[in-house]
Structures are given as C-alpha cells and as structure tokens.
Amino acid sequence: MSRPNSTAARDIAHQLHPYTNAVRHAEIGPIVMDRGEGIYVFDDQGNRYIEGLAGLWSVAVGFGEKRLVEAARKQLDKLPYYHTFAHKSHLPSIELAEKLAEMTPEGLSHVFFTNSGSEANDTVIKLVWYYNNALGRPKKKKFLARTQGYHGVTVAAASLTGLPNNHRDFDLPAIPVRHLTCPHFYRFGNPGETEAQFVERLAAELEAVIQEEGADTIAAFIGEPLMSAGGVIPAPEGYWQKVQEICRRYDILVVADEVITGFGRLGTTFGSEHYGIKPDLMVLSKQITSSYQPLAAIMISDDIFKAVADNSGKIGTFGHGYTATGHPVATAVALENLAIIEERKLVENATAMGKVLQARLAKLASHPLVGEVRGVGLIAGVELVADKATKARFAEHGKVGAYVFARAHHHGLIVRNIMDTLAFCPPLIITESQIEEMAQAFERTLDDAAEWIAAGQPA
Numbered sequence: 001m002s003r004p005n006s007t008a009a010r011d012i013a014h015q016l017h018p019y020t021n022a023v024r025h026a027e028i029g030p031i032v033m034d035r036g037e038g039i040y041v042f043d044d045q046g047n048r049y050i051e052g053l054a055g056l057w058s059v060a061v062g063f064g065e066k067r068l069v070e071a072a073r074k075q076l077d078k079l080p081y082y083h084t085f086a087h088k089s090h091l092p093s094i095e096l097a098e099k100l101a102e103m104t105p106e107g108l109s110h111v112f113f114t115n116s117g118s119e120a121n122d123t124v125i126k127l128v129w130y131y132n133n134a135l136g137r138p139k140k141k142k143f144l145a146r147t148q149g150y151h152g153v154t155v156a157a158a159s160l161t162g163l164p165n166n167h168r169d170f171d172l173p174a175i176p177v178r179h180l181t182c183p184h185f186y187r188f189g190n191p192g193e194t195e196a197q198f199v200e201r202l203a204a205e206l207e208a209v210i211q212e213e214g215a216d217t218i219a220a221f222i223g224e225p226l227m228s229a230g231g232v233i234p235a236p237e238g239y240w241q242k243v244q245e246i247c248r249r250y251d252i253l254v255v256a257d258e259v260i261t262g263f264g265r266l267g268t269t270f271g272s273e274h275y276g277i278k279p280d281l282m283v284l285s286k287q288i289t290s291s292y293q294p295l296a297a298i299m300i301s302d303d304i305f306k307a308v309a310d311n312s313g314k315i316g317t318f319g320h321g322y323t324a325t326g327h328p329v330a331t332a333v334a335l336e337n338l339a340i341i342e343e344r345k346l347v348e349n350a351t352a353m354g355k356v357l358q359a360r361l362a363k364l365a366s367h368p369l370v371g372e373v374r375g376v377g378l379i380a381g382v383e384l385v386a387d388k389a390t391k392a393r394f395a396e397h398g399k400v401g402a403y404v405f406a407r408a409h410h411h412g413l414i415v416r417n418i419m420d421t422l423a424f425c426p427p428l429i430i431t432e433s434q435i436e437e438m439a440q441a442f443e444r445t446l447d448d449a450a451e452w453i454a455a456g457q458p459a
C-alpha cells in the first residue's frame with residue numbers, strides 16, 4: 001500500500017476525529033500541531049497560535065513545562081506501572097490522594113481515580129447507585145442535570161450531558177435523568193423577569209420535578225459550578241444556594257462537576273468555593289495534570305465512603321475500577337503540576353488576570369455582533385447575535401461562530417465556538433500583555449466576520 005505523502009493526507013486516511021465532521025475534515029484537513037511553549041502552540045508549518053482555550057480547557061501551567069516532563073520520566077524509570085486493585089498501592093497515588101483530601105472542601109476525605117472526566121462521571125453514577133443500594137433505598141436512582149450541562153461522552157455520562165448532539169443518533173439518555181432549565185438569564189430569562197425572579201422560577205421547577213418524580217426516586221443533582229462546554233454560563237446570583245437548600249431538604253446528593261473549574265480557573269482553587277457549594281461528590285480532571293497525562297479524580301464525602309465501605313464489607317468488594325486507576329505516572333505528574341500551581345501562585349494569577357480578561361472582553365460588548373460577554377476569572381464567553389436589541393440568533397445557528405473559529409487561526413488565535421458563543425479559557429500563566437494580544441487578535445477576527453456578513457454571506 002502506498003502511503004499518502006502529506007501529514008494531513010495521512011491523518012485523513014486513517015483517523016476518525018472526535019467532535020469533527022468527517023466529510024468536512026476530509027475537505028479541509030487538520031492543522032497538525034507540532035510543539036508548544038507557554039500559552040503558544042506551533043503547527044508543523046511553523047505558524048504560532050495563542051492557545052486561547054488552553055488545549056481543551058486544561059493546560060493550566062502552559063506548554064513545554066520541563067518539570068512535568070522530568071516528573072514523568074522519573075516515575076517511568078522507577079515504576080512505570082502498577083495498579084491499585086486488591087490491596088496494592090504505590091506512593092504517587094497515595095500522595096496525590098492525601099494532597100487532594102487536604103485541598104478540597106472539608107468532608108471530602110476519599111478519592112477514586114479514573115483516566116478521564118467521562119469515566120469519572122460514570123463512576124459517580126455507579127457510586128451513587130451503590131450508595132443507595134447500601135442504604136437499602138433501591139428506588140433512589142434518578143439523576144437531575146441541566147440542559148447545556150456537559151459531563152462527558154461515555155454512555156452514562158453522555159446521558160447526563162444536556163446537549164442534543166450527544167443524545168440524538170446515540171439512543172441516549174440510557175440512565176434515568178431529568179434535565180432542568182439551563183440557568184442562563186440572558187437566553188432563558190422571560191421578558192420583564194429579573195435575575196432574582198429567574199432564579200426563583202428555576203428553584204420552583206426543581207422542586208416541582210422532585211415532587212413529580214418522588215424524592216424517594218431521585219438520587220443526585222449534578223452540575224458544573226460554571227457551565228463551560230455548553231456555552232460558558234456563570235450561575236446567576238443565589239442559584240446554587242437555592243439548589244443546595246432544596247436538594248438537602250429532599251435528601252438528594254449534590255455533585256459538583258469541577259472538571260474545568262477545578263484548580264484555579266475561576267480565581268478560586270475550586271468553583272465550589274466561588275459559588276459556596278458544599279458538594280457530596282466533586283469531580284476533578286484536566287488542570288489536575290495540566291493534561292500532560294490523562295487523569296481524573298472523584299472526591300467522596302465521609303458519609304458516602306462509609307456506606308460504600310460497610311456494604312463492601314457485607315458483599316465482598318467494591319466491584320469497580322480501571323487498569324489505570326491511580327496510574328503512577330499520571331499521579332506523579334499531577335503532584336508536580338499542583339506543586340507548580342502553588343509555587344507560582346497561579347490561582348492568584350487567575351484572580352488578577354481574570355479581572356483583566358473580563359474587563360478587556362467587556363469592551364467588546366459595543367461591537368455590532370456581540371450580544372453578551374460573560375465569565376468569571378480566566379474563563380469567558382462572547383455570544384454573537386444577529387440583533388443586539390432583540391438578542392435574535394443568526395438564521396443558521398452556529399454558522400457565524402464556526403466562521404470566527406476558523407478565521408481566528410489567520411490571526412494567530414485558537415478559540416472555541418460553541419454554536420455562536422466564542423469561549424476563552426487560556427492557560428493560568430497568561431500575562432496582561434498576552435491578554436491584550438489575544439483580545440486584539442479576536443477583535444480583528446470579529447471585524448472580519450462583520451465584513452463577511454455584510455458581504456452577503458448566508459449567516
């Protein structure tokens with residue numbers, strides 16, 4: 001078999017890409033990334049891009065961090081692999097579990113490791129089911145989640161995700177779940193409604209769903225403190241307080257999916273801290289290793305741990321785990337990454353630079369295409385609209401966003417479009433001048449988009 005001669009052609013020939021239109025990919029081919037340095041990545045043609053999304057919301061310490069390479073190398077050399085099944089353990093997983101128990105809110109005392117956020121959320125579902133079985137409440141199994149929430153793509157996690165693309169064509173949801181209204185006031189607030197009234201309405205909806213289903217059938221509420229992949233949607237004031245109050249009243253567990261918000265993104269170590277959430281389970285990934293290694297962690301409350309332990313005592317073992325649960329190289333890299341975040345005060349940097357980013361992007365609100373600028377700390381969304389006054393969307397939802405996403409590459413910027421919202425989530429090491437460079441590249445891209453629409457592109 002003759003080999004296609006360009007890297008792009010070789011890619012097209014044999015890879016099915018995640019979250020990619022395969023036909024379009026064959027037409028335009030990939031940008032092949034070659035290396036990274038700080039907040040920048042370089043493709044194999046030598047073009048430099050600001051990584052405005054930190055890869056996939058994850059490269060906290062930036063690219064090319066040699067200390068993480070060294071941590072991985074050392075561990076590979078000493079003990080490249082060992083598992084944590086059946087009474088075995090190893091120091092990197094022990095130390096990371098200790099560190100996470102110390103860092104996370106009080107009461108979250110135990111950790112279960114997985115390889116990805118999706119697997120972590122699948123594990124959450126199984127843990128919650130196991131917990132309720134252990135407590136003799138076999139009916140209490142349903143989950144509550146939100147429209148536009150993102151919790152991953154494995155069969156059960158994708159069921160929690162509240163995006164049509166993740167359900168349609170995959171015969172999902174496959175677990176009992178109810179999706180509640182997305183807490184995005186700009187989009188889902190009723191005409192004339194205040195934000196406080198909107199929060200009241202969502203609280204009433206939550207309570208009505210619990211009444212309708214029966215509290216004895218609902219196990220947990222899962223949510224991202226700030227919704228990210230569904231459009232970068234900060235929770236409105238008072239929303240989480242209401243949700244928690246209602247969940248506690250009906251003995252429903254609260255799960256904080258902190259896969260993106262964990263480790264400084266909102267300018268606090270965890271998003272739960274920013275919103276005053278006291279979760280029973282907390283899901284962490286991405287910035288835990290700055291994505292230098294695949295790893296996720298579920299933080300488990302004392303109560304849940306005790307019930308699981310008691311039940312395991314009765315029936316034998318907790319029958320769940322992955323070959324790479326607590327992988328020594330991934331956990332060693334996580335420890336070094338968390339040390340760097342502390343030493344370089346990157347959470348503090350996220351607080352300070354977050355203010356700079358939010359203020360700079362807020363200036364874009366006067367641009368004719370911009371409907372809403374929103375965000376907290378170093379994560380932000382800029383929603384583009386056809387009509388600022390009516391908030392009307394473009395005729396083909398997502399098309400202008402896709403244009404901006406593609407066009408930004410010409411200005412040396414990588415951002416993510418979620419339909420017509422452009423997401424920013426740069427590495428936590430970003431500086432003030434780099435934020436300015438990123439904002440200017442984005443402004444040039446927005447101007448191109450306005451011209452493109454004015455030139456009669458079918459938007």
Ligand code: PMP
Pocket residue numbers: 056115116117118119121150151152153224228229257258259260285
């Ligand atoms: N939860 C949240 C909040 C996420 O943002 C993501 C990924 N973007 C996931 C879960 C799934 O993680 P993974 O892609 O590692 O499976």
